[in-house]
Amino acid sequence: MLFIKNAQTYTPESIGRKDILLAGNQVLAIEDSISEHHLLPGTKVIDASHHLLVPGFVDSLVHITGGGGEGGFHTRTPAMDLSDATTAGITTLVGALGTDSTTRSLPDLLAKARALSHEGITCYCHTGSYQVPVTTITGSVKDDIILINEFIGVGEIAIADHRSSMPSAAELGRIAAEARVGGMLSGKKGIVSIHMGDSTDYLSLLETIIAQSDIPRTQFYPTHMNRNLGLFDAGKQWANSGGYIDLTTSTTEMDLARGEPPCSKALAELLDDNIAIEQITFSSDGHASLPIFDDNHDLVALKVGLEESLYREVRLAVTDHGVDLATALKVITQNPAKVLGLSHKGHISTEHDADMVLLRDDDLAIDTVIARGQVMVEQAKPVIKGTFE
């Protein structure tokens, strides 16, 4: 059992100072005051008088087995370690393949997701990759989502990108229909994660599918929506029509120089433009390669996405761009949990999993991370490490 005492608590809404009692993955009580006399012997007590308690972060796109390879085999990025997520406050994540579904595989992705869940966080996956026809384990997107617990959607399928397989509206629409039905039959969302590239087609393929079918806009979850200003503006329209937009926190200096708005600034701008906060999420694109192409689409440089960028951009939105903490937190807690259909994640309540982060109240830095009731990080250092860390 774990007793968190006197924490300024954000569910993500601010609910004031609370005492919180956890038993394993269960939040037993959230009260103004809980007497320590009632605690069982051996209960760990955390004095959180100088901390803010917030929900554990939900990262909807991480390349947990590594990604990339766009510059040849030596540019394949390494796999993620447990503490890459936990030290970044991430307690739930979704792993996906990317450009490479030849030397990377879904069985390997699933095995890594199970390893991370065994090590202490909660890890889901998407079936498929950038490519259409979609790679699967069972032979169909629908069956993968129905039969494999960890698979909650499909993607990231690339569109509007020179690395995409240029799917037609009919092809992508059929994939979305399969994911939707697979989700319905297994109590999942069956979300379709869409990798957005730099082409000026922007979201037109998705608009065509929505216009020609009964698939709702919310079945699609386009990511990298801040990669250039044109796409960012197209995303405002999409969000105003009820769609979700995911912004990528891993950015390189060259991306910024080429006009990519950093997530912190982009969030403030979206809110100024009256985009509903519920439509906006951030993801890290962690362990992706961040290839930098020249104007001829030739690779000129390569970096690796960092999970720690997820909260860094939320913190910057608060400290440098005037977004209030409760609002900013939603883009990495309750919003992605809702988009992905994870009703037990992204919120602090007795109905949700015991995933929490303690932030220092002076500088909002991550201090303690609790995943499924277990302390993973203390004083910003991992106290539980991955098997080979």
Ligand code: ZN
């Ligand atoms: Zn992508």
